[in-house]
Every structure is written in C-alpha cells, then in structure tokens.
Amino acid sequence: MAVPAPVTAGAPDAASEAVVDVRDVHYSIGGREIFAGLSLQARRGRITAVMGPSGTGKTTLLRLITAQIRPERGTVRVFGEDLAALNSRAIYQLRQRMGMLFQNGALLTDLSVFENVAFPVREHTDLTEGLIRKLVLVKLQAVGLRGAAALLPAELSGGMARRVALARAIVMDPELLIYDEPFVGLDPISLGFILRLIKQMNAALGITSIVVSHDVQELATIADDSYLLSEGHIAASGTPAQLRDSGAPAVRQFMTGSAEGPVGFHYPAPDYLSQLLKEDDA
Amino acid sequence: MPSSASAGPLLEGVRRVGSVSLFFVRLLLQCVPALARPRLLIAQIYNTGSRSLIIIMLSGLFVGMVLGLQGYDLLQRFGSEDFLGSAAGVGLLTELGPVITALLFAGRAGTALTSEIGLMRATDQLTAMEMMAVDPLRYVAAPRFLGGIIAMPLLSAIFCLIGLYGAQLIGVQLMRIDPGVFWSQMQGSVTHRNVTESVVKSLVFGSACSLIAVHEGYHAEPTAAGVGLATTRTVVASSVLILLLDYVLTAAFL
Amino acid sequence: MRPNRTLEIGTGLFVLLGFAALLFLTTQLPASGMKFGGGSKGGYAVSAEFDNVGDLKVGSPVSMSGVRVGEVTGIAYNSKDYKAEVQLRIANQYRQIPDDSYASIQTQGLLGGKYIGISPGGSDTYLKPGSVIEQTQSAIVLESLINKFFANYASGKSGSGGEAGAGGAAAPAPAGKDTQPKVESRK
Numbered sequence: 222m223a224v225p226a227p228v229t230a231g232a233p234d235a236a237s238e239a240v241v242d243v244r245d246v247h248y249s250i251g252g253r254e255i256f257a258g259l260s261l262q263a264r265r266g267r268i269t270a271v272m273g274p275s276g277t278g279k280t281t282l283l284r285l286i287t288a289q290i291r292p293e294r295g296t297v298r299v300f301g302e303d304l305a306a307l308n309s310r311a312i313y314q315l316r317q318r319m320g321m322l323f324q325n326g327a328l329l330t331d332l333s334v335f336e337n338v339a340f341p342v343r344e345h346t347d348l349t350e351g352l353i354r355k356l357v358l359v360k361l362q363a364v365g366l367r368g369a370a371a372l373l374p375a376e377l378s379g380g381m382a383r384r385v386a387l388a389r390a391i392v393m394d395p396e397l398l399i400y401d402e403p404f405v406g407l408d409p410i411s412l413g414f415i416l417r418l419i420k421q422m423n424a425a426l427g428i429t430s431i432v433v434s435h436d437v438q439e440l441a442t443i444a445d446d447s448y449l450l451s452e453g454h455i456a457a458s459g460t461p462a463q464l465r466d467s468g469a470p471a472v473r474q475f476m477t478g479s480a481e482g483p484v485g486f487h488y489p490a491p492d493y494l495s496q497l498l499k500e501d502d503a
Numbered sequence: 504m505p506s507s508a509s510a511g512p513l514l515e516g517v518r519r520v521g522s523v524s525l526f527f528v529r530l531l532l533q534c535v536p537a538l539a540r541p542r543l544l545i546a547q548i549y550n551t552g553s554r555s556l557i558i559i560m561l562s563g564l565f566v567g568m569v570l571g572l573q574g575y576d577l578l579q580r581f582g583s584e585d586f587l588g589s590a591a592g593v594g595l596l597t598e599l600g601p602v603i604t605a606l607l608f609a610g611r612a613g614t615a616l617t618s619e620i621g622l623m624r625a626t627d628q629l630t631a632m633e634m635m636a637v638d639p640l641r642y643v644a645a646p647r648f649l650g651g652i653i654a655m656p657l658l659s660a661i662f663c664l665i666g667l668y669g670a671q672l673i674g675v676q677l678m679r680i681d682p683g684v685f686w687s688q689m690q691g692s693v694t695h696r697n698v699t700e701s702v703v704k705s706l707v708f709g710s711a712c713s714l715i716a717v718h719e720g721y722h723a724e725p726t727a728a729g730v731g732l733a734t735t736r737t738v739v740a741s742s743v744l745i746l747l748l749d750y751v752l753t754a755a756f757l
Numbered sequence: 758m759r760p761n762r763t764l765e766i767g768t769g770l771f772v773l774l775g776f777a778a779l780l781f782l783t784t785q786l787p788a789s790g791m792k793f794g795g796g797s798k799g800g801y802a803v804s805a806e807f808d809n810v811g812d813l814k815v816g817s818p819v820s821m822s823g824v825r826v827g828e829v830t831g832i833a834y835n836s837k838d839y840k841a842e843v844q845l846r847i848a849n850q851y852r853q854i855p856d857d858s859y860a861s862i863q864t865q866g867l868l869g870g871k872y873i874g875i876s877p878g879g880s881d882t883y884l885k886p887g888s889v890i891e892q893t894q895s896a897i898v899l900e901s902l903i904n905k906f907f908a909n910y911a912s913g914k915s916g917s918g919g920e921a922g923a924g925g926a927a928a929p930a931p932a933g934k935d936t937q938p939k940v941e942s943r944k
Contacts, residue, residue, distance in 0.1 A: 287634060316636040327631035330623070341635045344642075389635075549764050553771035585870045592786055657775020664778040683828045687816025688870055693786040701782070 238265045239298075240397055240429045241286055246295035248281065255281050257453035259295070263397075263446075268423050268430040270440040270461070273450030274475060279433040282450070283401055286431070287321060288312045300396070317345060320390030320428075324402045326382035328374040328389070334361070335370040338389045345393065360388040364418060380411025387418055391426070398428045404436040412439065419443055437476055441465070449475060526718045529640055530648055537645035547650025551612040551713075555658055558611055559604060563662040566599055567591065567669020574670070575678050584680055588689035591670035596693060596701045597756075600663035602749050605708035608655060609741035613716035616647050617737040620720025621730035629721075644721055648713045655709025656702050663701065700756040707748055712741045800827055800846040801886035805860045805873075810841045811896030813862055813871040819845050821875045826851040829873065845873065847884070855880040861894035871896055 239262040248256045255278040263269040273279055284290045285297055288304045297304045299315060307315065328337045338357045342348060348356070361367040364384040374382060383403065390398060403415050420443050423430050434440055440447065441461035449457040449464060449472055457464055457472045465476050473479070480486065490496070538544065574590045620643060623629050629639040667689075674680045716737045723733035810832060819827040831844035847854065857878030862871050875890070884890070 289630065289633065313636040313638070316634055319634070321631070321634040323627045323631055325626060327627035329628055329631075330626070341637070344635065344637045386631075393635075545768050546764060548772065549768040552775070553767040556771055556774070582865075585865055596782065596786070654771075654775075657772065657779065660775055660778035660782055664781055681818050681825060683816045683818050683825075684865075684870055684872075687814040687829075690786060690816065691812070691814045691870075695783070698783050698786065702779070 239263065240265050240300060241269075241431065242296075242298040243282075243285070244296050244298075246285060246292040246297065248278075248285065248290070248292050250281070254453055256292070259450075259454050261448050261455055261458070263429055263431050265429050266423070266427050267445040268419065268432060268443055270444035270447040271431065271433045271450060272435060272437060272440060272447060272475070274435060277450045277452070279435075279450060280401060283321070283399055283431075283433055286399065287316065287319065317393060318395055319397045319399060320393070320395035321399045322383065322386050322390050322401065322403055324405060325379075326374070326386035328377075328382055328386055330374050332374075333370070334366065334372050334374070334377070334385050337374065337385060338392050341389065341393050356392065357388075360392045361385075363391070363421075364388045365414070378411070380407050380414065383407070383411075383415060384418065387415075387422075391422060391428070394426070396429060398422060398430045400430065400432045400434070402434055403432065404434055404439050416443060437478070451475070522722070523714065523718050526721070527714055530644055530714070530717070533638065533641040533645040534649055536641050537649060540642075540646065543642070543646040544649055544653075547646045548654055550615070551608070551647070551650050552654030552658060555608060555611045555654070556661070558607055559658050559662050560665050562603060562607055563600075563665035564669045566603060566662075567595065567666030567671075568673050569669075570594060570599070570666065571670035571673025571678075575674055575680075579678075584674075584678065585684045585688055587670065587674045587678075587680055588685040588687070589692035591667060591674070592689035592693040593697055595663045595666040595670070596697050597704070597753070598749070600666060601659050601701055601704035601708055602745060604659040604662045604705065605655065605712055605745045606742055608651070608658065608709070609712045609716070609738055609745065612651065612654070613712050613737045613741050614734045616651070616713070616716035617720040617723070617734045618730055620644070620647070620717060621723035621725075621733050624721065624723055625725040625727070625730060639721075644717045648710075648717050651713025651716070652706065652709045655712070656705040659701065659705035696756070700752070703756075704749065704752050707752060708745050711744050711748060715740050715744065800848045801852075802830065803845050803847060803884050803886070803888045803890060805843050805845065805890035805893050806835065806838070806840040807843060807860075807862060807893050807895045808840060809895040810843060811862055811871050813843070813873070813896065817870060817872050819847065819873045819875065821851070821854070821877065826854075826875070843873070845890075852883060854884045856882050856884050856888055856890075857892065858884070858890060859892045859894070860890045862896035864896075 241261075241263040243259060243261050246256050246259045247254075248259075259282070261269075261271070271279055271282060281290070285292055286299060288297075288299075288307070291305060300318060302311075302315060304312070304315075328334075329340065332340065335357055338360055339353050342353050342356060358367055358370070361370055364387050366381060366384055366388065369377065369381065369385070374385070377385065400419065403419065404412055407415065416439060419430060419432065422428050423443075432440060432444065444461050447458065447461050447464055448455050451471055457467050457469060459467075464472060467473060467476070474481070570591050571587065574587045574594075575584055578584045578586050578590065620629075623639075623643065629643065632639040632642060671682075671685060675682045675685050719733040719737045719740070720730075723729045813829060813832065815829055815832060817829045818825045819829065827845055827847035829843055830846045833842050833844075834840075835842040854875065855878040857880040859876040859878060861874050861876070863874045864871055878892075
C-alpha cells in the first residue's frame, strides 16, 4: 500500500507529491461550522505550517488528518489513501507511519521516560531488549535527554516533556510527523531547542512535517509552505514571506498581530442596544 | 462523549445504558489480547486488589462483629443462640460478603479507576496511544476490567473469612457459645450452593463495577470537573447496580 | 516493563490470601467438607450406636451434667445392625467415666442444636479408648412438645387425683431436669 518514492529531503522539486491531501472538507461541531470547503496539501519532505487564530479548528484539522474524526463532506488522503475508505485496522496500520507530538506531550504518566519512548517499539515489534535499549537511547540522544531516561514524566519540565514526546514520535521512524502547537508555553531556550529539532528531523530524516501553531514568528523561520486558516477555509497560502507581504487585510492583521482589522474583537452577538432594552422589558 | 443536553432524562438514561452495553462488547473483544500481557494485568490486580485489602479486612472484621452481637441478641431471646454460627455463615457468605465488598470496591477501586482513566483522557494519553496505533481499550481499559473481575471474588472471600472470625470473636469468645456448636451449626447450614452463590455474585458485581468504572473514565469530559463528575457517577451507578443485581441473583439462587 | 518487587509481592500476597480464603470457604464450611480444627486437640475416642441421631452434627458437644467433656467426631450409618454409629472424642481429663454410662441425644433450648448427654452409670470400670457405650437413647423428634404435653396433662390432672397422669409424667421428668440445668449453666 505504500507509495514507493525516493525520499528527497527538502528538495523543492519533490513538490508534486502530496503526503497529506485535504480537499473541500466540510465539518461542524454542534451546529457550528468549523470547516467550509477546506483544502490544503502537505508535500513530501517539506515543513508545512498551518497558522490561524485560536478557535479556527487547527486541532480539528489534525484530528481529520489522523482519522480520529471523519469529514461530513470532502476527502482526506494520507499517503495516497482515502481515509474514508479505510477500516479501523487499516487506519491503525496507516498511523504506524505517522508520529504526532501533542501540545502537552501526552506522555504515559505511569511509565518512565525510557519506557515511554520504548512503548511503540514494544507494542509493534518483537525486537530484543538489547536492541530496544539501543534504539531508545539513540532517539533520546537526538533530543538531548539521554540522561533523563530514568525519570518519570511528572519530574520533567514542559519543554523536556515535549522533547521526550518528540523522541517517542520518531522512534518508529515515521514518514509524517505532526506537531500540535509545539511552541505554546515554552521558555525561549526550550523554544529554541524545539525549533532546532523540528528542522533537524525534517532535514536529517526527510520526514514530512505539519506544524500547527499560531506563533507566526517561530513558524516563519522553519516553514517551507504555510497556510493561514480563517473562518473555515484557507485565507492565504504560500511561503511565510509571501504571506507577510500579502495585501489581504485579514492576513496582515494575523501576521502582524494587530488588534485592528477584519477579525473583530467581539464574538458574534445580537444588536447591543436592542438586547439591553429587551432585558429591561423583561 | 457527545452528551445531548437537550434530550430528556429518560432518553439520556437509555443512551447511557446503550453506551455501557456497546462499550462492554468492545471491551470483551479486547480481553483476550489483553490476557497476553500478564504484566499489565498483574499491575491492575495489585491496584484494585492488594490496595483494597486493608479496608476490606477492617470492614469485614467489624461487619462480622456486629453480626455476632446482633445475631446473638436476637437468637438468645428464643434460646437459640447456638444458631449464631448458621446465621453468620449463611448471611456473610451469600449477602454481606459479596455486597459490602462490592460497595467498598466501587468506592475505593472504582473511583480510582475512573479518575485515572479520565485523567489519561484529559491529558491526551489515550489519544496519543491511538496515534501510536495502540488501542487504548486493549492497553488501558481491558487490563483494568479484568483486574477488577479477578480481584473481586478474592476480596469477597477474604471479607467473608474475616467476617466469620469477627462473628466467632463475639459469639464464642465474648458470649461463650460453644465453639464446637458454633462451627458445627455453621457447617450444617452452609451448603456448596451458598458458596457458589457467593462466588457468582462477587464475579458479577466485579464485572459490573469494573465495567462502569472503566466506562465512566473512558468517556469522561476531558476537564477537571468532568473527571470529578465521572467519579461520582461511578459510585452512584455501581452502588445501585450492585443492589439491583443482588436482588436478581438472590432470586435466581433461591 | 520495569520489574517491580513491591508490586509483585503485594499482588502475590493478595492472590494467595484470596485463594486461601476461597479454599477455606469451599472446603471447611459446607458439612460435606473436612472438619474444622479436627485432630489437633487431645482426647480419647469412644463410640455409641443410636437408632436415630436426629440432626446431630459432627462437632456437636458431648456433655456430662451440663459440662462439656468432648465432641462428636464422626457420624456413620452401620448397615449391619441398621443403626447410626457415632464417634465421640472425650477430653483426656475425663478418664473416669463408668463404662455402663448412658448416652442420650438431647436438645439445647427450645430450638437449639442437638448434643449428646452422658449420664454416669455405677460400674467400677471406666470407658477406655475404643470403648462402645452400650446404653443409648435416640433423639426424639418433637421431644420437647411431648414433654410439654405430658407436663400440662399432669398438672391438669393432679388436682383431680388422676393416676394415669402421674405415671405418664414420671418418665419425662428426669429428662426435663436433665436439660434445664444445662441450658441454665450456659448463660
């Protein structure tokens, strides 16, 4: 089922092949429309950034891509497979080719750092204890936490937990790596570490990466392609530089972090004055 | 997870029964592969069983002693205090043992299971497992469910035994009933059917309690308040279900 | 996973304890199981044959003058002379029981369990290990009810000087006296 394609890490001419292909997706939660005709592609060997204000469904997008939820309309293809056509066994097989980094790490609290990283290996392979040990130590070394192998997740700082989670996400050598808000709540040093790691993973291992975040400045330094999500569809796409130079007011408002612009301060509400008067009547 | 707030309480009740039943079937399917991981199972037997041991033993002792005191007081009015052994034996074995053990189990182990799994849900650990292509039903839910089923009959047996000791303590040591009479009366009235009833009841209660605890945790709202609410629901639902099932099983065994 | 000694010891302890309790409940409690605490206490064995043991059970006490001297260790049916053969164990300090003593099955209280009462005889030789108590009286079903009936009958008739009543009351009277102090001594 795998599409045999030579991994050309980061090369721009590999652009033709989309590892993740989302087309015209509609999705709503509790009557509220999250996506209305969303389309985007993540191409092999590149870092694709998905940006957007809070509440625009960035996490929902990731759940669609990882087949945790299904779109109401439209198709999601990952590694060329239409997710809607797969049963749960096939989805599990597909997920073995992906890694995902959760916002808070999502480490298993009752296992040590070492066991957390070893967890997918133990579950999916019959490697000997010695091989598992070597493999896990190599991955921990890659994120700089080989010394923390014996610690429990509760003993780690937020940045460290995220790096351990990254080691766990790459331990099965995935082809696609998904980052959910990897920069939130990190101190500048940890943030620097994570940025460097995302770039390294992409360059050294040729992993296709999707980074979902609202941290524009950080994303701009690493992303090859970026999408700006707004009101259920893609407001703008291109390289980070192209987005920044965009003339569209909504895009500029987000990229520059301005309070003034098309995205209003107020949540949609009935007319202010009439509501106040109505309260009076009652 | 999707709790339709607009639906009436009756419909919500029906939905929950359906949700638990479907979950039960999915869980059963994962129990066989879960047995292939004895280490996980052992850890859960430790969590639900060994850690409930002290509370079960203490409660058993006092329930037995109360039974001894009350039974003696009642029976000696008819000059039949020798029947204390029978009363304690049958009462503990068929009713008090399984029921009180199950209620304590729901409060001690059930709530722990619910909040643990609920927190795993709230901190994305269950989703992370799904993303690592590991079914959390198999890795998290099934071992806890099985652990509860295995632990409950053992806890109940320990409870009964300690309870009998407590009743004996009052009846024989304090009230001076002849020990031979006490034990022979007990042996005379307890049948193998009683023992079977006791084990069957605790197995059923164990399954019900563990199922509810795991289900509530698994479907808890991923917030602090949601986990708290789920824990409360575990205790309430388990307790009611235990007493209901107890009636059904008692009627079936009569 | 990490091998965890505490966890394994704790689990092992719990499981062993649980199965031991289950084993005890299944084998020791029902009557068909083994006898509780048997064999450990000292004493000597004698036997007695009864026409009917009623609901006498293994473990039921054996007493003399209301004092417990031993217990029933076995009840079996003897198909040779169609009687119930009861094994008794008498504690070692009660060695001097005349061998022509009389064993009867009696009831404690109104609804209480059965026990064996031994009334001493007049012989100079005593029961030895393995002896058989020859004179026995079986358990009487509705014994107390009959006692009561005759007692009432006797007291009702005594005023009018009836002879039949006096003769009838004479027999159960000793048994009644026998039973009363025993129940009293337990309280």
